[in-house]
Amino acid sequence: PDGTPDIDQPGVSGPTEMDDRVAASIDFDNNDIYNMGDNCVETDGGAHNLRVFDNRCFNTGQHSLSAQPVLGGPVYFVRNIVYNSPAEGPLKFSETPAGVLVYQNTFAGADTGPGGPVSNAHFLNNLFLGRGGSKPVLNIHTSTNYSTSDHNGFSLNQGPANFEWDSPPNNIGADFDWNHKLTIRRFKTLQEFSDATALEKHSVVIGYDSFVKVPMPNDADPLHLYNPEDMDFHVQPASPAHGVGVALPTINDGYPGAGPDLGALQTGLPVPIYGPRTWPGSGTNSWAHGYRSWVGPPQVKDALVSR
Numbered sequence: 448p449d450g451t452p453d454i455d456q457p458g459v460s461g462p463t464e465m466d467d468r469v470a471a472s473i474d475f476d477n478n479d480i481y482n483m484g485d486n487c488v489e490t491d492g493g494a495h496n497l498r499v500f501d502n503r504c505f506n507t508g509q510h511s512l513s514a515q516p517v518l519g520g521p522v523y524f525v526r527n528i529v530y531n532s533p534a535e536g537p538l539k540f541s542e543t544p545a546g547v548l549v550y551q552n553t554f555a556g557a558d559t560g561p562g563g564p565v566s567n568a569h570f571l572n573n574l575f576l577g578r579g580g581s582k583p584v585l586n587i588h589t590s591t592n593y594s595t596s597d598h599n600g601f602s603l604n605q606g607p608a609n610f611e612w613d614s615p616p617n618n619i620g621a622d623f624d625w626n627h628k629l630t631i632r633r634f635k636t637l638q639e640f641s642d643a644t645a646l647e648k649h650s651v652v653i654g655y656d657s658f659v660k661v662p663m664p665n666d667a668d669p670l671h672l673y674n675p676e677d678m679d680f681h682v683q684p685a686s687p688a689h690g691v692g693v694a695l696p697t698i699n700d701g702y703p704g705a706g707p708d709l710g711a712l713q714t715g716l717p718v719p720i721y722g723p724r725t726w727p728g729s730g731t732n733s734w735a736h737g738y739r740s741w742v743g744p745p746q747v748k749d750a751l752v753s754r
Contacts, residue, residue, distance in 0.1 A: 456667065471495040479722025482672060486513040486539065487529075494518045498727040500525040501711075503721040506672045507532040510539030510561065520546015524536075526711045526719070528680055529641055530661070532557035533578065540565040541591070543623075549573060550698050553680050553710040555655070556664035558594040558604065560586035564613075566621070570596040572692040572699065574682075574710040576655060578666050578741065581606035588613045588629060591621040596646045600653040600688040600709045601637055608633035610640040649691070651709075657686035681712045689714065 470493040480487040487504035490497045492514055500523065500549040503510045511529045514522050522544070529537040537554040540547065545566040555576040560583065568589055577584035582599035584604050587596070591747070592614050603609050615622040634640040641647040655663050659679035665671055682688045682726065692699065692707035699707040703715040712718060 463633070469494045471497070473497050475499045475719055476501050477722070478502045479590075479675075481675070483507045483509075483511075485509040487511045489513040489515070490517055490522050491515045491542075492518070493522060495520065497522040498525065499523065499527060501719040501721075502527045503675060504529045504537075505531060505675050508534055510535040510585050511537045511557070513541075514544040514547050514565075516542040516544040517540050517546060518544075520544070521548050522546060524549045525551055527552045528675075528676070528711045529554045530556050530675070531664045531671075533664065533666070540568070540588075550695055551692070551707075551709075551711060553712070555658075555661055555680075558582040558584055558586070563588040564590040565594070566591045566623070568594045570599060570708065571634040571695065572598050572709050574600045574653065574688060576602040576653070577604045577609075579604055579663055580666055583611045583633070584609050586611040590615065590623050590629075592617065593620060597649050598691070598693045598709070599647065599650045600657070601650065602654055603652060608635055609636065610634045612640070612644055612646065633704050647694070651687040651691060653688050654685060655687050657682050659683055680710065681714055682708050682710060684714065692728075 473493060475488050476498070483506070485508065487507055488499050488502060490499060497517065499512060504527065511532045512524055512527065524617040536557045536559045538549065538559055540561035543564060543566065547565055547568040549570045551572045553574045555574065556578055558577040559575050566589065574585055582604060583606065584601050595615065611633045617629050632643060634643065636650055637650060638648060655661055659681045661678045661680055664673065679749050688709040690704040690706045690708060692709050694707060699713065701716060702708065702713045708714055
C-alpha cells in the first residue's frame with residue numbers, strides 16, 4: 448500500500464519512486480456532517496500524519512469516524528463531537544489499523560465498539576456516553592498491550608459488562624498472529640476495569656446531566672434525527688468531567704481552569720465553527736437548520752401526502 452515494489456523481496460528497502468503517492472499529511476477539520484448512512488470521516492488507507500479534528504457528526508447509521516485501516520499512523524481524532532450513532536458507534540477500527548490517537552472527543556448516544564484489532568492505540572480526555580442498553584459503553588480489541596486509555600469519562604449502560612478490553616495475554620507485549628485469540632476481559636464497573644488492567648486510573652463515571660444540554664437518544668426510536676442547535680456539549684462546572692483532564696500541548700491549550708475539561712469543548716472557550724460560515728440566504732434560515740432532522744414528507748399508510 449505504500450507503493451514499495453516487490454516488498455516480498457528481502458533486498459528491497461528504503462525510498463521508492465512511489466513515496467509521493469502515499470496518503471499522508473491530510474487534515475479533515477471543522478466540518479458539519481449529519482444524517483449519514485455510514486462514516487462521517489474516513490481515513491481508510493492513509494499512512495502518516497492524518498488529522499481529524501473539530502468536526503461535528505450527528506445522526507450516523509453506522510460507524511462515524513473510520514480508520515479502516517491506517518497503515519502505521521499516526522492518525523489523530525481530536526476534539527470531535529459525535530452524537531447519535533445507534534448501530535455501530537463513533538469509531539471504526541476494522542482491518543487492523545495502527546497508530547490511532549483518540550484525544551479530547553465527545554462521543555454521546557453511541558456505544559463504542561470499533562472492531563479491530565487495532566494496534567498502538569491511545570485514548571485520552573474523551574467522553575464516552577452510551578445509549579443505556581445492554582452493550583458495553585467501551586469495547587476495544589487491540590493487538591498491543593502498550594495501547595493505553597486514561598483520563599476519560601464514561602456513562603454506564605444496563606448490560607452485564609460496561610467495559611471490554613481484549614488484548615494478548617499480559618506477559619506478551621504484542622501479538623499480530625491471527626491464529627492467536629485475544630484474551631477477553633469484561634467488567635461491570637469502571638473500578639473493576641481499572642484494577643484488572645491498570646488502565647483508566649484517572650477516569651470518571653458521568654451521566655448526560657454532565658452536559659449543559661444533551662439528552663440521551665431515544666433507543667426505542669432509532670430513526671429519530673436530532674438537531675445540533677438544540678444541544679450544548681459544554682460540561683457543567685459541577686460535572687466530574689470538569690477540569691480533570693490531562694494537559695496535551697497543541698490539543699487543549701488555553702483552558703481557563705486548573706485543568707482541561709474532558710470532551711471536545713472547554714468551559715469559557717468558544718465553540719468551533721462547524722461547516723459553512725453562513726447558511727444559504729440570510730444565514731439564519733430556520734428551514735435550513737430544521738432540514739437536519741427532516742424525516743421526509745408526510746405520509747399516510749406509506750403513501751406520500753400531496754401538497
